[in-house]
Amino acid sequence: xxxxxxxxxxxxxxxxxxxxxxxxxxxxxxxxxxxxxxxxxxxxxxxxxxxxxxxxxxxxxxxxxxxxxxxxxxxxxxxxxxxxxxxxxxxxxxxxxxxxxxxxxxxxxxxxxxxxxxxxxxxxxxxxxxxxxxxxxxxxxxxxxxxxxxxxxxxxxxxxxxxxxxxxxxxxxxxxxxxxxxxxxxxxxxxxxxxxxxxxxxxxxxxxxxxxxxxxxxxxxxxxxxxxxxxxxxxxxxxxxxxxxxxxxxxxxxxxxxxxxxxxxxxxxxxxxxxxxxxxxxxxxxxxxxxxxxxxxxxxxxxxxxxxxxxxxxxxxxxxxxxxxxxxxxxxxxxxxxxxxxxxxxxxxxxxxxxxxxxxxxxxxxxxxxxxxxxxxxxxxxxxxxxxxxxxxxxxxxxxxxxxxxxxxxxxxxxxxxxxxxxxxxxxxxxxxxxxx
RNA sequence: GGGCGCGUAGCUCAAUGGUAGAGCAUCGGCCUUUUAAGCCGUUGGUUCGGGGUUCGAGCCCCCGCGCGCUCACCA
Numbered sequence: 268x269x270x271x272x273x274x275x276x277x278x279x280x281x282x283x284x285x286x287x288x289x290x291x292x293x294x295x296x297x298x299x300x301x302x303x304x305x306x307x308x309x310x311x312x313x314x315x316x317x318x319x320x321x322x323x324x325x326x327x328x329x330x331x332x333x334x335x336x337x338x339x340x341x342x343x344x345x346x347x348x349x350x351x352x353x354x355x356x357x358x359x360x361x362x363x364x365x366x367x368x369x370x371x372x373x374x375x376x377x378x379x380x381x382x383x384x385x386x387x388x389x390x391x392x393x394x395x396x397x398x399x400x401x402x403x404x405x406x407x408x409x410x411x412x413x414x415x416x417x418x419x420x421x422x423x424x425x426x427x428x429x430x431x432x433x434x435x436x437x438x439x440x441x442x443x444x445x446x447x448x449x450x451x452x453x454x455x456x457x458x459x460x461x462x463x464x465x466x467x468x469x470x471x472x473x474x475x476x477x478x479x480x481x482x483x484x485x486x487x488x489x490x491x492x493x494x495x496x497x498x499x500x501x502x503x504x505x506x507x508x509x510x511x512x513x514x515x516x517x518x519x520x521x522x523x524x525x526x527x528x529x530x531x532x533x534x535x536x537x538x539x540x541x542x543x544x545x546x547x548x549x550x551x552x553x554x555x556x557x558x559x560x561x562x563x564x565x566x567x568x569x570x571x572x573x574x575x576x577x578x579x580x581x582x583x584x585x586x587x588x589x590x591x592x593x594x595x596x597x598x599x600x601x602x603x604x605x606x607x608x609x610x611x612x613x614x615x616x617x618x619x620x621x622x623x624x625x626x627x628x629x630x631x632x633x634x635x636x637x638x639x640x641x642x643x644x645x646x647x648x649x650x651x652x653x654x655x656x657x658x659x660x661x662x663x664x665x666x667x668x669x670x671x672x673x674x675x676x677x678x679x680x681x682x683x684x685x686x687x688x689x690x691x692x693x694x695x696x697x698x699x700x701x702x703x704x
Numbered sequence: 705g706g707g708c709g710c711g712u713a714g715c716u717c718a719a720u721g722g723u724a725g726a727g728c729a730u731c732g733g734c735c736u737u738u739u740a741a742g743c744c745g746u747u748g749g750u751u752c753g754g755g756g757u758u759c760g761a762g763c764c765c766c767c768g769c770g771c772g773c774u775c776a777c778c779a
Binding site for chain 1: 713714715729730731734735736737738739740741742747748774775776777778779
């Protein structure tokens with residue numbers, strides 16, 4: 268255990284003092300009657316006819332302003348913040364002093380009383396009784412001071428550091444309410460994807476995470492060891508190989524939502540463990556999958572955001588089918604001026620890039636596939652803001668995908684993009700066993 | 705893994721190689737409608753760790769640790 272900070276030591280002393288006074292800092296039960304949002308809503312409707320609203324609320328102290336014989340404080344629960352008003356008239360001087368001296372930001376308390384509206388207009392609980400529910404030792408992270416150009420200082424009462432936010436998710440959640448909303452949206456999203464696929468006769472399965480041989484993608488794995496078998500095992504980098512085996516077993520439509528693990532770079536777009544959805548559909552081709560995909564995403568947007576139109580950063584994205592479809596060769600030609608069909612070798616294509624795009628800097632050792640990738644990510648991808656399917660990929664960057672019947676260098680594959688991000692990747696699967704070797 | 709940058713009080717940050725500071729928080733006092741409350745006072749430091757240069761190192765040099773950005777890899 269790390270050493271306590273001076274602030275934590277003060278709080279530990281307060282716990283001692285509470286116990287000395289016969290106050291249990293961690294009582295077993297709470298008696299909440301309303302969330303803060305319910306209390307405010309109920310008061311709003313009762314205010315017109317002067318109906319009294321008595322409630323008991325529970326939450327964490329987020330702010331307090333002691334002013335001698337009265338104290339204002341805010342507590343926050345899962346539904347939001349609410350102000351408390353404490354006065355010696357109802358509580359006695361001893362109780363108000365107790366609140367001010369022994370309770371701190373972050374402590375969980377419950378408070379009972381009557382709802383009213385302050386002079387400043389804020390719906391507030393006039394506290395007649397309160398009780399400590401759990402004394403916090405480590406303070407909630409908060410307060411970031413930013414000095415403005417004019418020299419004034421603005422205080423943000425929220426956790427800012429990206430490092431802390433990621434490492435201490437609970438603290439981020441406790442302090443930043445919008446993050447809680449992200450969690451709810453994520454749960455809705457996954458629920459809606461399940462509902463959609465179930466509705467379309469796809470069967471949800473779970474395949475092995477611990478695998479003796481990894482595959483299904485080009486990525487480095489995490490390695491672990493099975494002691495009893497004395498055998499190295501890998502955390503899956505993809506579900507692909509196991510899901511395909513289920514197709515072999517005549518489960519014609521299967522899907523899995525779960526974690527994959529890739530031992531690679533970390534950034535705001537890439538995490539070593541990430542959630543992925545894969546589905547496989549026997550006897551269908553990539554065009555049918557394209558249609559199903561845009562319907563699925565639109566369905567999810569409707570369920571999560573209430574509309575197929577969604578704000579993302581500065582963009583307003585409309586996921587309503589049909590999405591724009593751009594053939595890769597045409598897209599590259601339109602955005603970079605290079606027709607990859609006219610340059611069938613790496614050397615040839617590299618020469619064309621150097622001639623037509625003197626400012627571009629591709630790796631000269633690249634294969635033809637890598638050069639095409641370069642053109643896509645440099646010129647084409649940034650233009651794919653509204654939901655778009657990019658389709659018909661060059662064979663040399665698309666393992667396991669089936670070639671087009673009349674063009675062996677191009678495969679039946681597509682990727683979906685929105686706001687410049689790749690959303691998904693799909694293809695007509697190679698099913699010639701000899702070709703696969 | 706490569707390149708660049710950062711690490712000073714609980715937090716956010718100052719400090720030409722010359723006595724380590726400010727605001728907020730903490731702690732104490734005043735204050736019966738505040739909401740970034742206000743006013744007065746107080747406490748708080750192995751300057752990330754180790755070594756070196758120097759009369760003198762938070763600052764310069766070397767090694768290490770941690771973190772950020774970025775490139776490569778990838779979704």
